[in-house]
Amino acid sequence: MTLDELRGLDGAKLRYALMDLAKEVPDAIALGRGDPDLDTPAHVVEAAKRALAEPLQPLQPVAGMPALREAIARRARGDHGVSVGPEQVLVTTGGQEGLFLVMSALLDPGDEILVPDPRYTSYDQAIEHAGGVSVTVPTQPEEAFDLKAAAIEPLITPKTKALLLVTPSNPTGGIITRGEAEKIAALAQKHGFVVISDEIYGKFVWPPFEHVSIGALPGMREHTITLSGFSKAWAMTGWRVGYVIAPKDAIDGMAAIKAATTGPVANVSQAAALAAAEADDACIDAFREIYAERRAILGDGLRAMGLDYTDPRGGFFFWADSSSTGLRALELSYLLLKEASVLVFPGTGFGARWSDYLRITTLQPTEVLREAVERMTPVVRRYADEAKARS
Numbered sequence: 001m002t003l004d005e006l007r008g009l010d011g012a013k014l015r016y017a018l019m020d021l022a023k024e025v026p027d028a029i030a031l032g033r034g035d036p037d038l039d040t041p042a043h044v045v046e047a048a049k050r051a052l053a054e055p056l057q058p059l060q061p062v063a064g065m066p067a068l069r070e071a072i073a074r075r076a077r078g079d080h081g082v083s084v085g086p087e088q089v090l091v092t093t094g095g096q097e098g099l100f101l102v103m104s105a106l107l108d109p110g111d112e113i114l115v116p117d118p119r120y121t122s123y124d125q126a127i128e129h130a131g132g133v134s135v136t137v138p139t140q141p142e143e144a145f146d147l148k149a150a151a152i153e154p155l156i157t158p159k160t161k162a163l164l165l166v167t168p169s170n171p172t173g174g175i176i177t178r179g180e181a182e183k184i185a186a187l188a189q190k191h192g193f194v195v196i197s198d199e200i201y202g203k204f205v206w207p208p209f210e211h212v213s214i215g216a217l218p219g220m221r222e223h224t225i226t227l228s229g230f231s232k233a234w235a236m237t238g239w240r241v242g243y244v245i246a247p248k249d250a251i252d253g254m255a256a257i258k259a260a261t262t263g264p265v266a267n268v269s270q271a272a273a274l275a276a277a278e279a280d281d282a283c284i285d286a287f288r289e290i291y292a293e294r295r296a297i298l299g300d301g302l303r304a305m306g307l308d309y310t311d312p313r314g315g316f317f318f319w320a321d322s323s324s325t326g327l328r329a330l331e332l333s334y335l336l337l338k339e340a341s342v343l344v345f346p347g348t349g350f351g352a353r354w355s356d357y358l359r360i361t362t363l364q365p366t367e368v369l370r371e372a373v374e375r376m377t378p379v380v381r382r383y384a385d386e387a388k389a390r391s
């Protein structure tokens, strides 16, 4: 695919086209996708093996294996700040199915949903499929891309059905602070909209910041749908287990759609997720240490090569400004792939107006990240020098 052809794409289509292009580049280092590269913890894999050894594999209820729904409900207080019973949990085929089911069950054609800009654009596809209308809420570099109540309030209309809140954010690494969560909770209650709180990166918030679950705030119980899963926290992307926490009638509505489409999640994956959910968080703590080291390597590298960014407050990504190179992020990512054999995603993969930003992941081992930085540095510097000479 040529650069001109890529220019015609945005959102998920652009991201997938670049991943295809990277397959043609020998020895390319992928800093594109957001799936953890770490191994699924051994106790989780062992539980799956034991489950496979059981001769009878009865079909589980569509909303999930009862023991897994209970385990997620038990963890919900600590992980998402909400006290719920298992009937308020739906086990989904990854967070991806969860977000699709939430939009399908919640939105009627013409309903408006406030979505942060930039964002994980799979949401746009789910919203469009449900006939909903996305209303983008800008986030700002000078506010570390945190979502602010003041940016939300003017966009609320009588048609506003929901607000999507992703904390920490993919792609920016911004978070929701307690103060802003309180203001947003007040808006949700005043105007009667639902907050969909995607907390799939919630275990990876970097000190001094803390993970804040809006559903934990007074009066938000009935106004919050929490979405999360096992892909990020337990490095289990390929197992495809996510979950939604919501009032029981909403869970029943989503389960009915799930019954008509995918049915329950595969038994072996649910058994693995159960082992993950029942154990303590020691393996996640170990992952956090690994990501912290990588964050330092990539952050130092980007700064040294002259790409400006705000320190991510959580999650796996750097959201870096390409303008020092005098190039649009799409051109720069194309050139980085061709000239440095490193894949990074242009910001337009996460919202049309982000043509000066790159999303760069930390999801490679430290030595590979160092190599990626070494490869990128001369290319970025050369274009930055050329831009300076022109100005």
Ligand SMILES: Cc1ncc(COP(=O)(O)O)c(C=O)c1O
Residues within 6 Å of the ligand: 034, 035, 093, 094, 095, 096, 097, 099, 120, 166, 170, 198, 200, 229, 230, 231, 232, 237, 241, 242
């Ligand atoms: C913000 C966000 N939500 C949900 C998902 C879905 O994750 P999965 O389907 O792997 O559980 C992703 C995946 O990258 C994501 O970035």
